[in-house]
Amino acid sequence: MTDTTTIERDRHRAGRAVLDHWVGGAAWAGSSSRTGPVYNPAKGIVQKEVRLASKDDVAEAVAIASAAFAGWRDASIAKRQAVMFSFRELLNARKEELAAILTSEHGKVTSDALGEIARGIEVVEFACGMPSFTKGDYSENVSTGIDVYSLRQPLxxxxxxxxxxxxxxxPLWFFPLAIAAGNAVVLKPSEKDPSAANWLAELMAEAGLPDGVLNVVHGDKEAVDALLVHPDIRSISFVGSTPIAKYIFETASANGKRVQALGGAKNHMLVLPDADLDLAADAAVNAGFGSAGERCMAISVVLAVDSVADQLVERIARRIGTLRTGDGTRGCDMGPLITEAHRDKVAGYIDVATADGADVVVDGRGVEVDGDADGFWLGPTLIDKVETSSDVYRDEIFGPVLSIVRVDGYEDGVGIINAGPYGNGTAIFTNDGGAARRFQREVQVGMIGINVPIPVPVAYHSFGGWKDSLFGDAKAYGPHGFDFFTQEKAITSRWLDPSHGGLNLGFPRHD
Known part of the structure; x- marks a missing residue:
């Protein structure tokens, strides 16, 4: 993102709100004068500005986090766990408030925003069980009088x-686990919809988190690069497109950091002839057009076996016709895309499909919307008979475009999935248990759904793909999350004389 123009700066001074960073437990302007626009995508207007941090701003935030870490690292497990429980209760009680922020800045409909928050709360609840996942092991008398044990400490x-x-x-996939494990955090959210991060940080402070343990620094590539090379940042967690994930991984790793970088996807749904076609059609629409297709776990390609392809396409098209696209505050099914530029890029693939000889069954460019005409709208789009050589198939479009690729059968479908560069998520729809079992063994993908279209694991498993969908040391959340945010020590111990702790008849406490 580039510097704002003089005209835009004049607009700030005329009264447009500017979102500050959140550092050291309070709003903080930093030293940079740069800002960027935050749109309401359903209206197509700039609703506020967000500060864009300089390298020096990032360095100051890291210094404040480092100072806070010294105390938080030594906080008892009981104290850390109490903060997490309190945060969970506050977040659950005020989730509608957060959902309204998501709808305003991202555009997703309220029900989708609440679903996003619910999946985040799952990870907070998992973080509340931190004592079980950060404890070590103990081996007694490995040699005469010698014991060996391990313990896990924050980074x-x-x-x-x-x-x-x-x-x-x-953000909720990462910072609750990092904080529960005793780390301090510097979070750099997207500058396109930054307010949710501040809201979450303020809520953590209300839950009792000490100042400086969770900090939010807004910015663009300058802020990202500053985090990647800063010597006091021990690890980097990232979710985004594959080219950026690869850059994050290579740059941060070269600077001595642990990295978990989750990249892009091109998720396939294989529909076999024995599948329940109504269930499959529902799933394709739900997984293809939820959040306007702006999901790394969206189904963007349906691999339909030829014998049922015509029936499946007809069912999907009929369901698309019932969807209502518009402002997320009006009870619609699907909202706008995040920016005008992204909307135009996604819409451009419809022309590519036509040029490549595919059939545009439903063209989202002509959708009637329940919302402001200036919003960044593109309706659900269905394209049939897409060839795997087309950019419509090859590219991660990240929008409401669902492609149908016709296949001869099971082997053909699995071959297409395994030949792709991504390995994030996939699904099979079938009533044949043998085919499903074979699929889960043979397909080269990290997350698999069987008659489930968006196979995002629950919080006590871990999220992440294979191949170019994941770079780094660990998947997100679950057991991988606590492993990533801690480091192990192994201690070999011998004590020749027992000690006596004295008398104390009080009930043991864990303060």
Missing amino acids: GVVGIISPFNFPAMV
């Missing part, structure tokens, strides 16, 4: 870089 200050499509859920 220090960790960096999180989150994407625009899940401004609440993705």
Whole structure:
């Protein structure tokens, strides 16, 4: 993102709100004068500005986090756990408030925003069980009088870089686990929809988190690069497109950091002839057009076996006709895309499909919307007979465009999935248990759904793909999350003389 123009700066001074960073437990302007626009995509207007941090701003935030880490690292497990429980209760009680922020800045409909928050709360609840996942092991008398045990300790200050499509859920995948494990955090959310991150940080402070343990620094590439190279940042967690994930991984790794970088996807849904076609059609629409297709786990390609392809396409098209596209505050099914430029890029693939000889069954460019005419609208789009050589198939479009690729059968479908560069999520729809079992063994993808279209694991498993969908040391949340945010020590111990602790008849406490 570039510097704002003089005209835009004049507009700020005329009264447009500017969102500050959140550092050291309070709003903080930093030293940079740069700002960027935050749109309401359903109206097509700039509703506020957000500060864009300089390298020096990031350095100051890291210094404040480092100072806070010294105390938080030594806080008892009981104290850390109490903060997490309190945060969970506050978040659940005020989720509608957060959902309204998501709808305003991202555009997703209220029901989708609430679903995003619910999946984030799952990870907070998992973080409340931190004592079970950060404890070590003990082996007694490995040699005469010698015991060996291990313990897990926090890394220090960790960096999180989150994407625009899940401004609440993705931060919640990372910072609750990092904080519960005793780390301090510097979070850099997307500058396109940044307010949710501040809201979450303020709520953590209300839950009792000490100042400086969770910090939010807004910005563009300058802020990202500053985090990647800062010597006091011990790890980087990232979710975004594959090219950026690869850059994050390579740059942060070269600077000695642990990295978990979750990249892009091109998720397929294989529909076999014995599948329940109504169930499959429902799933394709739900997984293809939820959040306007701006999901790394969206189904963007349906692999339809030829014998049922015509029936499946007809069912999907009929369901698309019942969807209502518009302002997320009006009870619509699907909202706008995040920016005008992204909307235009996604819409351009419809022309590509036509040029490549595919059939545009439903063209979202002509959708009637329940919302402001200037919003960044593109309706659900269905394209049949897409060839795997087309850019419509090859590219991660990240919008409401669902492609139908016709296949000869099971082997053909799995071959197409496995030949792709991504390995994030996939699904099979079938009533044949043998085919489903074979699919889960043979397909080269990290997350698999069987008659489930969006196979996002629950919080006590871990999220992440294979191949070019994941770079780095660990998947997100679940057991991988606590492993990522802690480091192990192994201690070999011998005590020749027992000690006596004295008398105390009080009930044991864990303060």
